[in-house]
Amino acid sequence: MFLIMSGAYVTEDLKAEFGTIPPAFLPLGNKRLFQHQIQKIPKGKSIYLSLPDSYxxxxxxxxxxxAHNINIIRTPVNLSIGEAIVTSLNIAEEMSSNSLSILFGDTLLESYPTECDIIATANTLDNYTWSTFSTKNEISWKENKQIICxxxxxTHPKKLIKCITIxxxxxxxxxxxxxxxxxxxxxxVKKWYDFGHINTYYHSKTAFTTQRAFNDLKINQTQITKSSxxxxxxxxxxxxxxxxxPMLRVYTPQYLGCTEDKLGNYCYSLEYLHNISLNELFVFTEIPTSIWDxxxxxxxxxxxxxxxVKNVKNEKFFNELLTVKTKDRLNDYLLSEKIKIDExxxxxxxIKCSILDILDLSKQYLPAESKHATLMHGDFCFSNILYDFRADKIKVIDPRGITHQGQISIYGDILYDIAKLSHSVLGMYDWIIxxxxxxxxxHAKRELSITLPNDNKIDKIKSSFLNKVCKHYNLTPLNIYAMQIQLFISMLTLHSDDKYRQSGLFANAFRIYSIMKELIK
Structure with missing residues (x-):
């Protein structure tokens, strides 16, 4: 039996940034923490997850x-650790002779030990009062660098219950x-990640991300270096x-320069910020709508x-960024999937419609391109926007900086940035990812459907966004949705590595088309 103890809510410092959620539901690497915890459990184990009865x-x-056969145990939120464990085990009713593994809900190990009757310990540099395991094999609470993790x-769960009860x-x-x-x-243990406090959360998240970073990203506690x-x-x-x-540099991490190695490969470095991206905030947290406003x-x-910041040259980018790019990429997708644009x-x-019908409706409601090309981020979506709760600031990363023809340029059309932001909020892009x-x-019957999360909280966030953007930029909801269709169709070829995700993005274009048809009525 494997029991993940997450029957209380996160501490107050974590609540301020993630809302009232159990620790195992914290975001990590575009997933919940419990998904990483469960992924590492050996096959054949019966898995239990304790959660607050009010959650x-x-x-x-x-x-x-x-889908992963996880047994949920509901426990009162105000129990001590000992009370919660005894309660969980009594509710589980799995008191066979099999051994019991317990993992605290705010903890992640690189791998779980296979040894029996053990207490896992690890080193820490954080300044908290921890539980330690002494050389005399006794547990105590004190400040120590070697702590219980x-x-x-x-091996005897019944005896554990008896001992805690006594x-x-x-x-x-x-x-x-x-x-x-x-x-x-x-x-x-060699690698241990602690997500129990706001400081340890961000330190552990950095360490976790570093372990799993692709070869083109190198991360430490102070900077991130990107190559390609x-x-x-x-x-x-x-x-x-x-x-x-300079006025825009307050919206970016500190830029630390670009270098070239002996082989002629380039990389650049930025200050590493211990902030959370908006995509993780949107999908995995319970922060109030007022913060989203x-x-x-x-x-x-x-x-x-x-x-x-206007471009001195009289250049236009909107059609190139949206319709031209969409047409080029769509042709590749249609060929690879053996789909005709008009079927x-x-x-x-x-709702019966073709891809051509969707594109025609989109073009009909695209906003007129801006009169002047201006500075543009070029990929202004939730995953490239970080939020600092304490400073109440956003920071942007991963700008585009290049035209569709491959020319280096910081200019474009701000409507494209509005479209990218909208596809994260209204288009639910990050939920699909x-x-x-x-x-x-x-494909045989040419039928498709998609279901996305839709609750009162999400509706309020969408409504707030749509009202703000439409009013501020003199756009209509149809303008906003029309631009999103172009984006979702143009990105299909970029997601061929995951067919289910690609299918979700494809079906989402039809979903947005159906929203537009309702708005037109």
Missing amino acids: KIPEVDNTWLA GYFNF ERWDFINGVNRYNNENGLSNFK KNNNKILAEANWFESIP NIFTHCIKFIDYCKE KWTFNKN AGYHQTSVD
């Missing part, structure tokens, strides 16, 4: 947990009693950071500052 599990998470194994549900004393009667060993096989892409991004005016205001201010599909069993969608595509 409403989002439907998308319920679906994921059910939240994983235990007991010690009046005190977990530490109960484990000490179990140790005296049965014996426990100290197992030192595509030198032009790196030079374009570096040029953007070098060329933006504030974030959207900051995003609009950033676009407005970009709008003030009819049935969406959600009631996170796998939080149910999509069905039947």
